[in-house]
Amino acid sequence: MKFTSYFLKHPVIAIILNCMILLLGILCFNSLPLREYPNISFPVITISTNYPNASPELVESVVTNPLEEQLAGVEGLESITSRSNTGNSYITLRFRPGMPMEKALNATHEAARLAQAQLPAAVKAPVIERQKHSDGLPFIGIALESSSLNFGELTHYANLNLKNVFRSLKGVSSVEVWGQPFTYTIKFDQRKLHAYGINVDEVAHAIANNRLSLPAGNYQNKIPTTLDFELKTPEDYENLVIKTQNHHPVFLKSLAQVQLTTDNNQFRVKVNGHSGLVLAINRSNDANPIDVSQNVRKELKALEKNLPEDLKINIIIDQSEFIQASLKNIQSTILESIFLVLAIIFIFLRNLRATIIPLIAIPISLCGSLLFLKIAGFSINQMTLLAMVLAVGLVVDDAIIVLENIWRHIEEGLSPMNAASQGAKQIGFAIIAMTLTLTSVYAPIGFIDGLLGQLFIEFAVALAGSVFISGVVALTLSPLMCATFLHKNTKQLWPIIDSALGHLSQYYYKILNIIIYRKKTILFILVLSFSSSLLFYKIMPGETAPKEDRGLIGVYTPPISGDNLDTMEQNTKRVQQSIGKIPEAQNTLTFLGDWGSSIVIPLKSHQQRERSAEQIIHTLKPKVEQLPSIDASVWSWDSGLPGIDDTRNNSELELVISTTENFRQLFEATEHFKKILDQNKEFASTRYDLRLDAMGYSINIDKNALAQLDLTPAQVAKTIEVFFSGDKSLSFQKDGISYNLSLQGSSKPWTLDELYLTTPSGKRISLSSVAQMKRRAQPTALEHVNQMRSTTLYAQLPERQSFKNGMDKLLKSAKENLPSQYKLSWSGSAKAYNESSQTMLLLFVLSLLFIYAILAAQFENFIYPLIILFTVPLACFGALLFAYLLGQSLNIYTQVGLVTLVGLISKHGILIVEFANQLQKEGFALTDAIKKSCALRLRPILMTTGAMVFGAIPLVLSHDAGSEARHAIGIVLIGGLCIGTLFTLFVLPTVYFMISQSIANANFEKLKSKQVKLTKILLLIG
DSSP, rough: OOOHHHHOOOOOHHHHHHHHHHHHHHOOOOOSSSSOOEEEEEOEHHHHHTTOOHHHHHIIIIIIHHHHHHHHHHHHHEEEEEETTTTEEEEEEETTTTHHHHHHHHHHHHHHHHHTTOTTTTTTEEEEEEEHHHHOOSSSEEEESSSOOOOOHHHHHHIIIIIHHHSSSEEEEEEEEEEEOOEEHHHHHHHHHHEEEEEEHHHHHHHHHHSOEEHHHETTEEEEEEOOOOOOSHHHHTEEEEEEEEEEEEEEGTTTEEEEEEEOEEEEEEEEEEEEEEEEEOOEEEEEEHHHHHHHHHHHHHGGSSSOTTTTEEEEEEEEHHHHHHHHHHHHHHHHHHHHHHHHHHHHOHHHHHHHHHHHHHHHHHHHHHHHHHHHHBBHHHHHHHHHHHHHHHHHHHHHHHHHHHHHHHHHHOOHHHHHHHHHHHHHHHHHHHHHHHHHHHHGGGGHHHHHHHHHHHOOOOOOOOHHHHHHHHTTHHHOOOOOOOOOOOOOOOOOHHHHHHHHHHHHHHHHHHTTOOOOHHHHHHHHHOOOOOOHHHSSOOOOOOOOOOOOEEEHHHHHHHOOHHHHHHHHHHHHHHHHHTTTBBBOOOEETEEEEEEEEEEEOOGOOSSOOHHHHHHHHHHHHTTTTTOOOEEEEOOTTTTTTTTTOOTTTEEEEEEEOOOOHHHHHHHHHHHHHHHTTSSSSSEEEEOEEEEEEEEOOOOHHHTTTTHHHHHHHHHHHHHHHHHEEEEEEEETEEEEEEEEESSSSSSGGEEEEEETSSHHHHHHHEEEEEEEEEEEEEEEEEEEEEEEEEEOOOOOOOOOHHHHHHHHHHHHHHHHEEEEEEEEEHHHHHHHHHHHHHHHHHHHHHHHHHHHHHHHHHHHHHHHTHHHHHHHHHHHHHHTTOOOOHHHOHHHHHHHHHHHHHHHHHHHHHHHHHHHHHTTTTTHHHHHHHHHHHHHHHHHHHHHHHHHHHHHOOTTHHHHHHHHHHHHHHHOOOOOOOHHHHHHHHHHHHHHHHHHHHHHHHHHHHHHHHHHHHHOOO
């Protein structure tokens, strides 16, 4: 090739070119962002709307429905889900991948603004924000404890002195204070209200009008003046004038008691069994997690100097610890791969100088991949580092092939320079073809929309970039180094290895001489491998991703209708007592709220414990399940894939059941379906989130009687709200921080007979005279999925049940036992698996088509690419066989391994076919050409296969953080390369011989036919 000859004649240019690649890669390494996974642009926006004390049905009707109607038309919306609780509406908008977040936020704000005009006046403005982590856990959790500060003071201290300090750090997106905040409690005495003839709505109105700061112009036209009506202390509230009667003011203290207390009825936190407070710090999606953790720890250390003496503050959750351990593990895996690859190369070459030649390709190629990542705007993460581990065994291939071919020419008597020129020229086409083949494998990823495309595009660019640079090194620097370092008298250690390889080549030639004519046997092997691959693909257990041990487990207990936080806390204590002490636990956190209770247990590092998270939860499940009247479930954070597994629980199926019917019909159908599932006992447990049995009351007002008394429905509603549950629609400021103000009765009435209103005429009337209260069952929450009434059924898989089989069984049973008009869809892990399996199958097919197109263009022939692709089913059979025998599942990592394998195994076929074609052009017969080609290429094929296999071995042997995914892809590559290479050495030559012979025979028949026709024409002329 002229390209290679140019660099042999201009060695300085070759050296400078490769040095520049190395230097630029090193510079890129320092500037590339560091993440756990690629930054996936998957906008998720939440809209939270508060309608104090409204029932779920009322919230759904007057808040959720109007908002959904407007939001459904937002551009780029992929799905819309909602949940209507008591007093709150939560709507989640998921946009298509790649949608700019700012554009999505602007469109959402505009739609919500249009809908707000349709909402009741008492509804607070919708709060629109980017979704935080859906698992509810912070990126970093900091616990605060104090012996001198009460919980309100501790929460206020954190809000005032700590929250904004951490919020200002680079990479931090939000900081929340999880504690028990201050609240002003104003408790009314009904008798005093009646004595003064005042209703609670008048008090609420007076408080609202006297907690403002208003502008009052400029003093002397220069100095801004503010009219301060703000109520700040309990005395300010007590001395607030509510009304003037007979020229005498009625103060609030005459009607109610005012206290500054802490609110422990909404949310509670316990740290290691003691009530406490947690600062929840979340990072930005594009932030470096390790930098964020280091910045937080540095700031925390600086703050400790100025903290009150008795204030204890420490980090109890830090998700970056797993990320750091995982990335460190991959980095050590890269070094181990380099060592093993060099060892296998040295064993084959047995010469230090010769070993240096492919060694040089490793740092240059890896640095070149960093350059590609920088140009594309990507990052260093788990996927790109995994690609570099694989690249270690791949990038030496081209240099090995060039080296081996040049060395063969030196042994034949050529000078090093002539051997380098001739050898590189002879192998140049194959190098280009192999490089383009492997890079083209990943080209389809760039055309795949969705999460998987974004997840693996950086892996593809890193691996393809390193392979491309290795091709450049092989054609520019490797021939030059061969001409410089190698000579005919180069000594090789351990000549017995050379002798063994020579004998192996002879035996291989003899076996090939026999098997090349066994066409039926080879066809049988091809059919068997293809059918076996399909069988393994079908029977292997499937899941989105392998379960990881991310060092976080917990127990979730849903709320029981009618239970308050005190009852919930007692139940949580029973759960904690049942699970006992866990030796591997670092801390134990307990969170309680209206959503239920959750015990979160961060575990010690992998090196500090013997049991895995999975083993620990298996011991906890029986203990928790035997608790009477408590429906608790044990979970483990076993997946961290962004946007793919929001639940972070790979053992639970989530089936969404949607309908246009009412919720009562949906409830009955789902309950019937659940009973059937429980009877069949195919799942460990089942539950669904639609509950219609919560205790509730409906109040009917006699509008005519109310009108005659000159009272309004709003006065009745406000009185009932204050005395039954408390009105928290008002707020107050303390040091610039807003807290709730609660209006409530001094005692809780049980009936309307105990509640009174005063008419404008001064008459005291019981609410029971104008309203009737009836007890009824009501839902705890109402869900919509794409504006349809929905519920989600959760099915826990048994220990040995595969994810794929569980999905098939659940879906089949749902179709058989639910009404046909009901819509079924997957959520969580099941949805991710369903989408990923379809996408990966498409990716595999597209990769084959891209490789075929590249090879057809390279060979200028449509037949030879097909011959080379016959190696694919052989490699897939080996990969799936190894994965099945070693207990692996079919997941996104094994499937990416299969796609990678397509490019790797094709390289062997390219070498054999290209050399066979060259030998035929030189005059060799078909059989001699293919046999000699295989014999000549045996050693480089074994060397490159050994390098790739040994380069992948550290992936399989890894047992630290994040090793589960690396096991999956490593096993597939090792199995596919070992068995695929073995079969390729015998099957491909036979297929080449069969097809080439058929083409030759067909051409001969055509030529013979033309000769007969020509003879007839000549006879007629004659």
